[in-house]
Amino acid sequence: MVTPDRPIGIFDSGLGGLTVARAVIDLLPHEDIVYFGDTARCPYGPRPPEKVRSFALEITDLLVAEGVKLVVVACNSAESTAFYEATGRYEVPIVSVIEPGVRAAIAASRSGRIGLIGTEATIASGAYDRVVTATGADVVLESRACPRFVDFVEAGETASEAVLVAAEEYLGPLRESGVDTLILGCTHYPLLSGAIRYVMGEHVVLISSAEATASEVYARLLDLDLLKRDATEGRRRFITSGGEDRFGELGRRFLGPEFDGVEQRPWQLAADRRAAS
Amino acid sequence: MVTPDRPIGIFDSGLGGLTVARAVIDLLPHEDIVYFGDTARCPYGPRPPEKVRSFALEITDLLVAEGVKLVVVACNSAESTAFYEATGRYEVPIVSVIEPGVRAAIAASRSGRIGLIGTEATIASGAYDRVVTATGADVVLESRACPRFVDFVEAGETASEAVLVAAEEYLGPLRESGVDTLILGCTHYPLLSGAIRYVMGEHVVLISSAEATASEVYARLLDLDLLKRDATEGRRRFITSGGEDRFGELGRRFLGPEFDGVEQRPWQLAADRRAAS
Numbered sequence: 001m002v003t004p005d006r007p008i009g010i011f012d013s014g015l016g017g018l019t020v021a022r023a024v025i026d027l028l029p030h031e032d033i034v035y036f037g038d039t040a041r042c043p044y045g046p047r048p049p050e051k052v053r054s055f056a057l058e059i060t061d062l063l064v065a066e067g068v069k070l071v072v073v074a075c076n077s078a079e080s081t082a083f084y085e086a087t088g089r090y091e092v093p094i095v096s097v098i099e100p101g102v103r104a105a106i107a108a109s110r111s112g113r114i115g116l117i118g119t120e121a122t123i124a125s126g127a128y129d130r131v132v133t134a135t136g137a138d139v140v141l142e143s144r145a146c147p148r149f150v151d152f153v154e155a156g157e158t159a160s161e162a163v164l165v166a167a168e169e170y171l172g173p174l175r176e177s178g179v180d181t182l183i184l185g186c187t188h189y190p191l192l193s194g195a196i197r198y199v200m201g202e203h204v205v206l207i208s209s210a211e212a213t214a215s216e217v218y219a220r221l222l223d224l225d226l227l228k229r230d231a232t233e234g235r236r237r238f239i240t241s242g243g244e245d246r247f248g249e250l251g252r253r254f255l256g257p258e259f260d261g262v263e264q265r266p267w268q269l270a271a272d273r274r275a276a277s
Numbered sequence: 278m279v280t281p282d283r284p285i286g287i288f289d290s291g292l293g294g295l296t297v298a299r300a301v302i303d304l305l306p307h308e309d310i311v312y313f314g315d316t317a318r319c320p321y322g323p324r325p326p327e328k329v330r331s332f333a334l335e336i337t338d339l340l341v342a343e344g345v346k347l348v349v350v351a352c353n354s355a356e357s358t359a360f361y362e363a364t365g366r367y368e369v370p371i372v373s374v375i376e377p378g379v380r381a382a383i384a385a386s387r388s389g390r391i392g393l394i395g396t397e398a399t400i401a402s403g404a405y406d407r408v409v410t411a412t413g414a415d416v417v418l419e420s421r422a423c424p425r426f427v428d429f430v431e432a433g434e435t436a437s438e439a440v441l442v443a444a445e446e447y448l449g450p451l452r453e454s455g456v457d458t459l460i461l462g463c464t465h466y467p468l469l470s471g472a473i474r475y476v477m478g479e480h481v482v483l484i485s486s487a488e489a490t491a492s493e494v495y496a497r498l499l500d501l502d503l504l505k506r507d508a509t510e511g512r513r514r515f516i517t518s519g520g521e522d523r524f525g526e527l528g529r530r531f532l533g534p535e536f537d538g539v540e541q542r543p544w545q546l547a548a549d550r551r552a553a554s
Binding site: 021022025026027028029030103104107108110156157158159160164190191193194195197198202203204205211214215218219221222227231233236237238239240253255256257263 | 298299302303304305306307380381384385387433434435436437441467468470471472474475479480481482488491492495496498499504508510513514515516517530532533534540
């Protein structure tokens with residue numbers, strides 16, 4: 001029995017899915033969340049599709065055993081292995097990270113020319129092309145792998161000369177091809193959107209799969225009457241199959257800045273009182 | 278002398294500008310930031326424009342005295358009081374929260390019908406209309422005040438019946454008017470984008486002023502050769518003119534979820550080893 005008080009499950013091969021977790025927390029701060037990062041077996045990209053599919057099913061089993069009410073597959077590789085078609089076996093709804101981004105891009109595009117960037121494995125899998133085709137929309141998808149982007153994000157490098165040179169190399173051809181919408185088809189990429197927008201120009205609409213997926217989670221839970229009803233702050237659990245150290249170090253970077261407190265400047269108010277008197 | 282090692286200054290009448298701070302931190306994690314929230318005098322909206330303008334100049338003076346290299350006016354009310362025109366007096370560049378959102382919306386709109394939502398004070402000020410007119414773009418701006426949205430966000434209420442009823446009341450007419458792009462013209466609103474998207478439908482592109490402004494900051498610092506060069510994590514200072522308690526309580530909500538650590542499930546890896554052997 002799936003009930004509103006259960007947590008939302010989110011999984012990824014690694015840490016990138018934390019951008020999705022954060023977008024979900026933004027929209028639904030009261031919801032409990034269980035995040036599973038399969039960092040011990042990350043990246044999935046180079047592995048045989050059947051292997052990745054079995055990993056994805058294994059983790060979904062684990063999340064369902066934890067009692068989640070919905071599972072977010074925040075992993076492009078997992079989705080591209082026909083895992084999604086296998087999801088009929090679960091009682092809980094499964095939300096993908098690919099479909100919401102594709103639908104948002106189709107809605108946003110004026111010219112029907114949509115760009116897609118992702119890892120080499122994601123682009124080679126053709127998963128986005130299949131989803132675009134399945135929508136029946138009259139659009140053209142121009143895809144481009146950006147192999148070094150994940151390393152830049154994980155190194156906290158977002159505005160260096162090397163980032164900008166790589167961004168120009170990867171994105172220049174997309175810009176020249178006239179796409180007016182660009183899907184960030186990797187959960188790491190929202191953290192590079194400053195460089196991506198700089199190179200693409202501000203007339204190109206960037207679609208963050210993380211935000212589109214969070215909106216999908218919101219809508220699905222609302223439609224299924226599965227939103228948590230009490231208004232306490234949600235509990236969040238982060239589980240890793242690998243070492244805690246790396247997860248912890250990068251977790252803060254992905255989940256958001258720390259808030260360490262605040263300084264008070266009461267004199268500012270005093271000055272105002274003087275001015276008003 | 279404005280140099281790359283200086284912090285970025287951001288101010289708002291209150292806490293909403295923290296969504297802008299967070300977007301800037303996402304794109305530029307190495308940059309130091311000084312945030313000033315004038316919570317003692319918040320909200321600015323009901324105050325006479327001349328008063329708000331003097332507050333904005335006073336705070337900008339304070340940030341410049343702190344040695345910032347760029348100031349972000351993350352406050353719609355401040356910008357709508359002709360403060361922006363007064364910024365010629367500063368050596369450092371001043372980035373507004375209105376212009377980047379307007380430019381992004383004009384770029385994204387297919388039909389030229391753009392929606393704008395904001396507080397009553399922002400909508401009544403006509404500040405967005407003036408910026409749209411100044412661009413010379415052939416677009417129509419349909420504006421709508423959403424007075425209760427700020428309270429919902431500050432109460433952490435994002436998916437309740439009351440939120441959805443209010444969202445339908447405010448946004449229904451905008452949806453019916455056929456806008457294809459919607460500017461979230463208040464820094465609180467990105468946290469309600471689940472409800473906003475649900476009511477508007479996914480064919481409407483939502484423009485977050487916070488993200489658009491962060492991209493503008495990235496581009497301006499890059500163009501001016503003012504990006505910080507060393508790759509250490511940035512230091513962030515949050516200053517309030519009012520009480521620390523409320524700032525601290527809401528600060529976490531605005532700046533992003535806390536990351537409290539991670540559980541390890543090494544058995545997952547062990548299971549994989551068994552499967553692989």
